[in-house]
Amino acid sequence: MTGKTLYDKLWDAHVVRTDEEGTSLIYIDRHLVHEVTSPQAFEGLRLAGRKPWRTDTVLATPDHNVPTTDRSRGIEDPIARTQVETLDANVAEFGITYFPMGDVRQGIVHVIGPEEGATLPGMTVVCGDSHTSTHGAFGALAHGIGTSEVEHVLATGCLVQKKSRNMLVSVDGKVGPGVTAKDIVLAIIGELGTAGGTGYAIEFGGEAIRDLSVEGRMTICNMAIEAGARAGMVAVDDKTIDYVKGRPYSPQGEQWERAVAAWQDLKSDDDAEFDRVVHIDVTQIAPQVSWGTSPEMVVGIDAKIPDPGEESDEVKAGGMRRALEYMGLEANTPITDIAIDKAFIGSCTNSRIEDLREAAAVAKGRKKADSVKLALVVPGSGLVKKQAEEEGLDRIFLDAGFEWREPGCSMCLAMNADRLEPGERCASTSNRNFEGRQGRGSRTHLVSPAMAAAAAIAGHFVDIRDFG
Amino acid sequence: MEKFEQLTGLVAPLDRANVDTDAIIPKQFLKSIKRTGFGPNLFDEWRYLDHGEPGMDNSQRPLNPEFVLNRPRYQGASILLARQNFGCGSSREHAPWALLDYGFRVIIAPSFADIFFNNCFKNGILPIVLPEATVDTLFRETEAKEGYRLTVDLAAQRITTPSGEVFEFEVDASRKHCLLEGLDDIGLTLQHVDEIRAYEQRRRQEAPWLF
Known part of the structure; x- marks a missing residue:
């Protein structure tokens, strides 16, 4: 057995x-x-x-x-x-x-x-x-x-x-x-x-x-x-x-x-069989940025936007073209050339204390770019907020020109007042880049907290590995 | 839940892959505390040219003439033909509620997202998975012939085209039974109260910190 x-x-x-x-x-x-x-x-x-x-x-x-x-x-x-x-x-x-x-x-x-x-x-x-x-x-x-x-x-x-x-x-x-x-x-x-x-x-x-x-x-x-x-x-x-x-x-x-x-027993047995096994070599992963309207449309920060012309699957190529049109982007553009209007650090994906520390480490002693209208930091809970404040993270964000808010889902899905205006582009630590997700006509790029903070400071996406 | 037995209905083709639940019903409409009334806001951002908010008179809003459901030939459609991974994204049951309220009782696609697929059955909507090539054929035929209608027979698990061609489909026997009878599955589960209690008793011994 x-x-x-x-x-x-x-x-x-x-x-x-x-x-x-x-x-x-x-x-x-x-x-x-x-x-x-x-x-x-x-x-x-x-x-x-x-x-x-x-x-x-x-x-x-x-x-x-x-x-x-x-x-x-x-x-x-x-x-x-x-x-x-x-x-x-x-x-x-x-x-x-x-x-x-x-x-x-x-x-x-x-x-x-x-x-x-x-x-x-x-x-x-x-x-x-x-x-x-x-x-x-x-x-x-x-x-x-x-x-x-x-x-x-x-x-x-x-x-x-x-x-x-x-x-x-x-x-x-x-x-x-x-x-x-x-x-x-x-x-x-x-x-x-x-x-x-x-x-x-x-x-x-x-x-x-x-x-x-x-x-x-x-x-x-x-x-x-x-x-x-x-x-x-x-x-x-x-x-x-x-x-x-x-x-x-x-x-x-x-x-x-x-x-x-x-x-102690809550792990797979050594001889357990899986229906499917996928291996990912983490040493090949660069900091990621999504470019389209589905989370699978994602590349490394050192890459360019893919070209639908090189996609053989017709349905897929059509989806890519539609995504590029919606996102207001051209194929083959380097990711680091994409400028943002807003940044959002929060959501159930990335609003815990370690996420806020990671973003604060990047924001510390720096200023949000003038071209970035808003850099929003929304802690995941009242207790995360309290702990962050005890660690002085709120001051770091505020000094960098970011906003420090009360906890909730916020601009991840924009059900409350926090949302993007039509056509606005956001570096977001949330989980979905669907059409309209962060507001009608919103353009979402999914990234890590450090990458979102760095983009807010530079005004465009930057490789966090060179950001020093 | 309304029963589903057999339906002959007009087919509307939505030729996009990965249609997500945010597109099916945008978040601003999720503030409702009801199960009904979502139909006018189905696919809101694709369907209208302005920004929709709850409480607006939707009959006065500018329609997007390019959007397939706004074309006169698809008015009254009750069968939606879709592409792969339909209903991906959030678990919002407002998505099937909106489709149902609009008038769709059947959705045909090569694949569905799990949560959405499950939510359909709870609301009297039949999601049907057909092979990619068959779905391609149905797209071609729907677009070629105005007034294209399909007959969907759940009991027989068959779809019949206007030319008499028949496609069979799979459906889970228990889900089929619930749809055919319009059954509420809470009632069915509560027939097993003794087994739930026996499980709890056993589990309380093994893992008392869960009680």
């Missing part, structure tokens, strides 16, 4: 039942809830006269719609305000733990889950948000679900699922200077394509992943969905356990000892 993958182990530990044709009910240990994808689910419960199966597994916070500027007057947009007030009312009615606006623990769901120790190794984690894959960094099975599934998990504690196939993405070698977790995952998406992971659960392994911090691993797993995989994950090691230890929701005392012992 062959060994099991990490995904097999997580799956097997959570199967409640499986029917004849292989559809399973899997048990959910943690359910994160935010204001955008939950109102219709709570309404569904009410209409059917159902109660939540368990409330102690659920943790809620508003993040998508919240303003990042002064919050003393609440939310100005009446429709957004109604949505957040609806969440306020729903958590009160159903008795769910809640970090409302104004609570220092409020923040982006995918930042606060790990920060609170609400995300633990070996758990199944779901949220009505595709970037739930982030939590896989802890050796957890975590993925995004739709609103009907949010209602299903609330009502039954379970999710109806078919098992995915296993993929291993092994990132081999030692990471070079200036190359971050963000660059690694963008390069992986460039290699796999935006649908390359569809139908798979991806385990990220190899020396470069083991060398990453837990926060770096979160950045990697966060973008598994950008390669089409609902779930990404990394095996548990000492770094994972050190990160989790002592957090508010982490087990304590004897329970902690038992948990740590159980978590």
